[in-house]
Amino acid sequence: MTTCSEYIKTTFPLIDDDLKQYVEDVLENGADDFENSEEVFEAVGEVLQEISKDKSENDIRHICENLLNMLKPEQTNGTTTSGSRILNAPVHLGSMVANSENNVEEVKSIWLMQRDDSLKVDARKLEKAQAKLQGKQEKRSKDPKMIATPKLETATASQVTSKKENKLEAKGMNKTQDIKIENFDIAYGDKVLLRNADVLLAFGRRYGLVGRNGLGKSTLLRMIAGGQLQIPSHFSILHVEQEVIGDDTLALDSVLQCDYVRENLLKREKEINASINSGVSDPNLSVELSEIYSHLQTIEADKAPAKASIILSGLGFTSLMQQKPTKTFSGGWRMRLALARALFSRPDLLLLDEPTNMLDIKAIIWLENYLQNWPTTLLVVSHDRHFLETVPTDILHLHTQRIDSYRGNYEQFEKTKTEKLKNQQREYEAQMAHRSHVQEFIDKFRYNANRAASVQSKIKMLEKLPELKPVEKEVEVTLKFPDTESLSPPILQLNEVSFKYNSDRVIFSNVNLGATMDSRICIVGDNGAGKTTLLKIIMGLLSPSSGVCHVHRNLKFGYFSQHHVDQLDMNINSVELLQQAFPGKSSEEYRRQLGSFGVSGDLALQLVASLSGGQKSRVAFARMCMGHPNFLVLDEPTNHLDIETIEALGKAITKFTGGVILVSHDERLIRMVCKELWICGNGSVKSIEGGFDEYRKRVEQELESSQNK
Structure with a gap:
């Protein structure tokens, strides 16, 4: 393969290392099977054609014939072709768009990447060559040494920029204070996140970017910060x-x-x-x-x-x-x-x-x-x-x-969006009714000679009507915790509980609180006040320095923390993750469990590492509930969840038939589910009257007092 490798590198000096390795693998695996240069062309011709746009099909066939001769020097095949055309300079799509006013439709986007994307090959065009390799790879895959680690996809962005803005930027004369990012696409692997999108950020305004988990919000921020989406260079980001x-x-x-x-x-x-x-x-x-x-x-x-x-x-x-x-x-x-x-x-x-x-x-x-x-x-x-x-x-x-x-x-956005969707739906329904009425007339009098002119007029009118699409409603998010059986009280009781670390720093002392199967307890307090420590004492993961924590013998905790999301195995899919934690069940049962937390279809078969933060949280919820807990202990469960999922989580907690203790800073969730509020701080844990309104009032007074000092 050394000769072929050198020949490929010499013939295609700009070939990407990954593509070069791919072509070499195809040739190596098919060396014994290639009967003529036509088979070599079928295996790698399309790939080589995409790499070098300046070479004709005959040029590529000639190159494939040379490759076959190197693989099988004893075999000569066919006739050679000549007349390779070599450009005297590289062609760069970016400069083509910058210097032309009329070819925006021809050149749909400029890839703002470090590599020249004219060298990239569409994955779909590799299918034919990959099929050729499949039989060989299946044999090799039986060898554990040859099994490759799954490779994560990466996000890419493309964007069309105007000639005017490019000239201003090149001259350093673009002094606008507003940021316009127009006509751009973002994809994650084969999944398109944004298509022909536009964003206008006016100077001095504050924008909230919202949307479901996994649609590309964080990816968009990284693309702007990393320069993959072009904005004026004088902006500091x-x-x-x-x-x-x-x-x-x-x-x-x-x-x-x-x-x-x-x-x-x-x-x-x-x-x-x-x-x-x-x-x-x-x-x-x-x-x-x-x-x-x-x-x-x-x-x-x-x-x-x-x-x-x-x-x-x-x-x-x-x-x-x-x-x-x-x-x-x-x-x-x-x-x-x-x-x-x-x-x-x-x-x-x-x-x-x-x-x-x-x-x-x-x-x-x-x-x-x-x-x-x-x-x-x-x-x-x-x-x-x-x-x-x-x-x-x-x-x-x-x-x-x-x-x-x-x-x-956000409140105004929800109202405006709801009204906008209602208007779109009414407009769509009105047009569909009108179309139906006109179509009935056309069908009724299509073959009536006296009405021919009128029918033709109606047909033309239908053709001129704007084609409206039905309103696409986002699928409602639903979460469902498992049903539980009631336990007779007492369920959970803390008596004179105190805790301190080896440094003798007292976290809290003399805690006397309890919970039942109907409890919806929310714990609030400053970071470091001991909220998570209290949860671990309740579940028996930590022992109190003094006092006693009484727990019903049949109480089964389901514990969720933000760290559980970080500790998921990222190199397997969600079904395999549940299979590892709870072996012996059918694949359908694992998928049903994931589906009850919104992880369904192909999403359940993606690598955990490729999921968004919110999707990983749902997987962690699904794994937690596979053990059928009857008392949920949730430590900051809303991190990375979208607003719709937080709403669904609140409803699921309300419907849950067991007890719940929740640590959260999300005001909306606390107001939805909280029946009792515990404040952790100043060396104690106390239940307060007045709920979250009273707590927020205290915090605002404390902040105002500190600012006046």
Whole structure:
């Protein structure tokens, strides 16, 4: 194969390594079976043709004949063809679109990737060649060493850009403050997420991006941040996705370092002062130092530490925590640091993906208030309904491979969308009735000579009517927890329970609370107050330092936490995941269980790693309920779930015949299901009267008090 490999590389110098390996594998596996060059052409000809558009079919056949001669030097076959055409320069689709006003329809999109996509091959065109290999691969697949690890698909984007905007961008004259991303597609493997979509982000407005799990909201944010979708280069973009790296940098300094102008000025100030103190007498240094001081005063550099401290405090960092190195914080707190850095740096376009997931209710309320005065453009993906009703000025609705824009918050969006769908349905039904009436006339008098002109007129009128499509309604999300049998009380009782770690830091003490099979208990409190610790004591995963936790002997807990989603085996599909956890059942039973949580059809057979965060959560719910629990303990179950699924979760909890204890920061869910509210904090856990309204009132008073200090 060495000779063939070199020949392919020489003949197709721009061939992708993966495609080159594919062609070599086809030739290697079929070497014994190829009878003539025609069979070689059938196996790899279409692939080679796609790689090199400048070569004719005869050129490719000639290349296939040479390959056969290298595979079977003793065999000569057919006649050779000559006259290969070689272009004197590469053809690039991007420049074709940029320099032509009339070929947008011909060149549908420009792939904004690092590789030249003119070298890519459509997977469907490989089917014929792949079928040729299938028999060989089945034999080789029996060897465990030859079984390849499943390969995850990656997201790709394509976009048509206008000649005018390209010229302005090239000259550096594009100074617009609004961001227009027009006529773009996004795909994930073979699945098209967006087609011919348009997004307009007006400067100073706050956009909430909503839509069902798995439709591509997070992917769209990554495409914008990563440059796969083209926007004017003078915009600064910050996408809060990854946590801050843990090192010796103090939390406060980590935030201040985002102001690069201030940091560079302070660094240069130190260098100049060091030079002057060492005896350097350069008058230019004194002039530069004066300019630096003036610039620092202009940007109010002295106020920066106070501004950074306010942001950190709002996100839950105490004064002591702000002076700790970033490496001392957990992943959740480092995500808060990343959010603090973004808020402090104030980019032209801030992209936030589920910012409330890592926050407690107090920090969420602070963030809602802070973002209402955000000075630049904000695009946020969130499934927290109260957040979406408080922060956005506009809603972008992603559905059916398109994005619709609505003015107002989420509540206004829902009203407008509902009315819009009703109007579309009425218009569709009216047109269908009109079409039916006209068609009856045509059918009745089609062969009546006296009515021929009238019939022809009706036919032309039908042809001119705009073709309306029926309204596509999104499938309603349903979740169903298993039915349980009632247990006689007492079910669950905490008597004088206390807990402290080895450091003697008391988390809570003297807890006296209980639960029944009818309980719908919601636990709230600041992060680190001991909510998850309390849940683990209830389930027997931790032992209290003192006191007793009484649990009914037939009580069977179903425990869900956000960490369970992260700990799913990503390299198998959802059916196999349930099969591993609960072996011995039929495939239909596993699929039925997944279907009751909205994971059905082909979705159940996809790799878990390829699922969205919300879809993974549903799989985790399905696995939890395979054990038929009669008491649910749910720790932050709404993370990554879309609004419709959160609504379905609330309904499922309400209908569940067992008990429920829930830790959540989602105000909508708490209000839907909560019958009793436990507040965890200040070294205690207490049930309060007045429910969530009373708790929110206390938090707002606490925030107002801290801001006035």
